[in-house]
Amino acid sequence: PRPIPQLLAEDGPSFSFEFMPPRTEKAEAMLWNSVRRIEQVNPTFISVTYGAGGSTRDRTVRITGRIEQETTLTTMAHLTCVGSSVAELRQIVGEYASVGVTNVLALRGDPPGGPAGEWVAHPEGLDHADKLVSLVRSLGDFTVGVAAFPDKHPESNDLTADADTLVRKAEAGASFAITQMVTDVDAYLRLRDLVAARGCDLPIIPGLLPVTAAGQLQRLTELNGQPLAADVVARIDAVSHDEAAVRREGIAICTEHSERLLREGAPGIHFITMNKSTATLEVFDNLRQNSFV
Numbered sequence: 571p572r573p574i575p576q577l578l579a580e581d582g583p584s585f586s587f588e589f590m591p592p593r594t595e596k597a598e599a600m601l602w603n604s605v606r607r608i609e610q611v612n613p614t615f616i617s618v619t620y621g622a623g624g625s626t627r628d629r630t631v632r633i634t635g636r637i638e639q640e641t642t643l644t645t646m647a648h649l650t651c652v653g654s655s656v657a658e659l660r661q662i663v664g665e666y667a668s669v670g671v672t673n674v675l676a677l678r679g680d681p682p683g684g685p686a687g688e689w690v691a692h693p694e695g696l697d698h699a700d701k702l703v704s705l706v707r708s709l710g711d712f713t714v715g716v717a718a719f720p721d722k723h724p725e726s727n728d729l730t731a732d733a734d735t736l737v738r739k740a741e742a743g744a745s746f747a748i749t750q751m752v753t754d755v756d757a758y759l760r761l762r763d764l765v766a767a768r769g770c771d772l773p774i775i776p777g778l779l780p781v782t783a784a785g786q787l788q789r790l791t792e793l794n795g796q797p798l799a800a801d802v803v804a805r806i807d808a809v810s811h812d813e814a815a816v817r818r819e820g821i822a823i824c825t826e827h828s829e830r831l832l833r834e835g836a837p838g839i840h841f842i843t844m845n846k847s848t849a850t851l852e853v854f855d856n857l858r859q860n861s862f863v
């Protein structure tokens with residue numbers, strides 16, 4: 571498979587879809603159903619997350635490997651530093667390589683107590699994502715992506731610190747970044763412009779979630795305290811009594827945000843699927859009808 575930066579450079583905007591490793595057989599069946607439906611639209615790549623505290627290590631390796639081997643999709647596996655020594659991280663990266671996964675999203679991970687807790691590195695591990703980028707790059711022919719935070723990482727003093735972090739991760743060998751869920755397009759543009767102003771051409775792909783239920787955004791950001799765009803919250807709240815209307819509005823907002831981001835030159839859209847395919851595919855279809863795909 572071609573590496574993700576090459577796909578970004580050669581094929582126009584990328585469309586990628588994020589999944590979580592399933593916990594049960596029923597959830598796994600739902601995941602495969604979604605993966606097969608998303609395969610039909612020929613996405614640029616799909617990604618599989620890595621559970622908090624490294625809790626899904628084996629499942630992430632197995633699922634990503636199976637998707638890589640049994641479908642036509644290009645995969646990217648997430649990996650965090652949490653709870654692992656450098657020796658263990660090397661081993662996990664080796665496992666990814668052995669199942670054919672060569673794209674890795676290198677993350678620090680959140681403290682075991684959640685994003686509000688205090689970060690303490692594993693005594694024989696790594697303290698920041700830039701070190702994991704270097705480690706993964708040193709272990710073979712891997713393409714490495716990193717996380718970006720347009721609404722500011724909770725531990726950063728200000729957005730310029732986040733821009734500096736992205737530059738550092740690019741210098742360590744990252745070749746693209748994916749953001750946390752974007753609800754405020756202007757925040758994405760601010761971070762992107764700060765990074766560009768530092769002479770760094772790291773492609774930053776915005777992450778988007780089509781809201782399908784009232785209160786979903788609040789539940790998702792409860793733990794990490796990420797601010798939500800007031801206009802998005804107001805639009806969902808205005809129809810919160812009507813489930814179908816919430817879904818329609820969520821898809822409309824996600825479509826509008828995708829189109830504005832792509833018009834503003836974002837290198838692609840990374841859809842957070844929550845392992846479901848219908849809503850994201852509706853957004854994708856809207857983009858196709860409006861000639862963004």
Ligand code: FAD
Binds near residue numbers: 622698700
């Ligand atoms: P870092 O880049 O290390 O940054 C963390 C903080 O430290 C920031 O404030 C940064 O500015 C600062 N910093 C960075 N480098 C240095 C340095 N060298 N010296 C001093 N300060 C520094 N978590 C999971 O557990 N599993 C997942 O699968 C997962 N997927 C994610 C996908 C995306 C797209 C995003 C945006 C996040 C994801 N996360 C995931 C959450 C992520 O692990 C947390 O948000 C974590 O707190 C930050 O990770 P990071 O890689 O950005 O860390």
